[in-house]
Amino acid sequence: MFGRISAIALNTYRESLRARILIGLAGVAFAVAFYSIVVGAYTLRAGARVVSDLGVASLSLFSIAVAVIIGATSLYRELEQKTIFPILARPIRRGEYLVGKYLGTLLTLAVFILADAGLVLHISAVLAGRPVALVAGVGVATLVVLGVAAWRSPLARTYGFIPWSxxxxxxxxxxxxxxxxxxxxxxxGSALAFLEVGIVAAWATLFSSFSTPFLSSLLTLGVFLIGRNADSLARMPVKYFGPHISAAGRALSRVVPNLQIxxxxxxxxxxxxxxxxxxxxxxxxxxxxxxxxLGLLAVAAFVFKKRDFL
Structure with a gap:
């Protein structure tokens, strides 16, 4: 079972890495990390703090975007290209397939978060007094090693990013x-961001098990926004919003995860x-x-098992 799930997870990671939207989001996230240096330059001896705070915030935001996009489109892409049929024709359960897709999404997000967090830490080290030449030289050296490995081995072009990150x-x-x-x-902040996207990716997997990518993205984004404001929804004053809206806010805050934590x-x-x-x-x-x-994947596996692809 674990071999089948890991095979699906690695295939999902490979397909996700080829998505142009992921490359674009990674580029923007890294650009924000460098932009934080400019913002920190206008503060009084708080450049390192600005870099860490802005870096963690951007890391969380962009990792959520990646989780929503990959989680909502990965399964649908397999259905649209008909590549899911020869996979499910083999001795693999639909639940195992769905769990593999989810773990592949988490692996992609882990590489994204590790790389972004590493860049923020490198920048923080420079601002704290480390020699720029040393930090930048070592960072460039790791990229050179990755490039040489990718040139020598096709396998490293895809999976080399995992050890590199x-x-x-x-x-x-x-x-x-x-x-x-x-x-x-x-x-x-990076650890908490990964845990948060673990929940968001599970919701995206659930919605994608029965819906289209557009609707899955909207539903997942809605759950994320409600979860980020769960505390506020639970404390909506009746005096200003009325009993019905206040009760609805409390109900919503109880049926979705409190992502504010x-x-x-x-x-x-x-x-x-x-x-x-x-x-x-x-x-x-x-x-x-x-x-x-676990709860969301169990529901997603049940729904996906009952789904008719024809």
Whole structure:
């Protein structure tokens, strides 16, 4: 079973990596990371903080966009090109196929987040005093190694980004040791961003199991917006909105995941909140993500099993 699921996941990753929209979003996300240097230059000794805060915010935003687009279109692309039929004709269950598509989407998002977080950490290291030539030279060297590997091996052209993103992040963590607070913010924010997109991608997989990409994207985006404002919806005052709208807001806040927990205030990420523990907070965030993902995938597998493709 695990071999079949991993094969589908790697194939989904390979197909997602070829999507032009993913390349475009990655380019914009990296451009925002460099733009944060310009914004930080207009602050008084807070450039590193601006880079980390803006970098984490853009990472979260663009990873959500990637999750919505890939999650809503990946399955439909297989149906439209009829490539799903020879796959399901083999000894593989529809539920395994759907789980493989979801894990492939998560793998793509993990590479995206690791690379973006690594870039933000490299920039933070430079602003904190690391030599520009050293940090930039090592970063360029990793790209050169990746390029040579891709030139020598066709397999590395696709899957080489996975180890490269891990190495790139590890180097960012090492160089940013001169800015421990910003490193903590970036790593914590990146981990929470990945957990959040894990839930969003699960919703996108559920909607795509029975709907078109356009409608799946709209529904997933709607769930995301409601989840990000769940706390506000739960506290809508009856005095201003009336009993019916207030009750509807509370109902919506209870049937969708509260995604606000994945964008905590900076003091918690920086370890400045004396009444909160980041490790415990991340633990509960993981439990919430896994619970929602398992439940949504179970429903998606049931719906997809009953779906008639003809």
């Amino acid at each position: 891990v190495v790139f992040l590890a180097l960012g963590v090492f160089f940013s040791s001169v800015a421990p607070t910003e490193r903590r913010v970036v790593l914590g 994945y964008v905590p205030p900076r003091p918690l990420l920086a370890g400045e909140a004396v009444d909160a523990n980041l490790a415990l907070y991340l633990g509960w965030a993981v439990v919430t993500c896994v619970g929602w993902a």
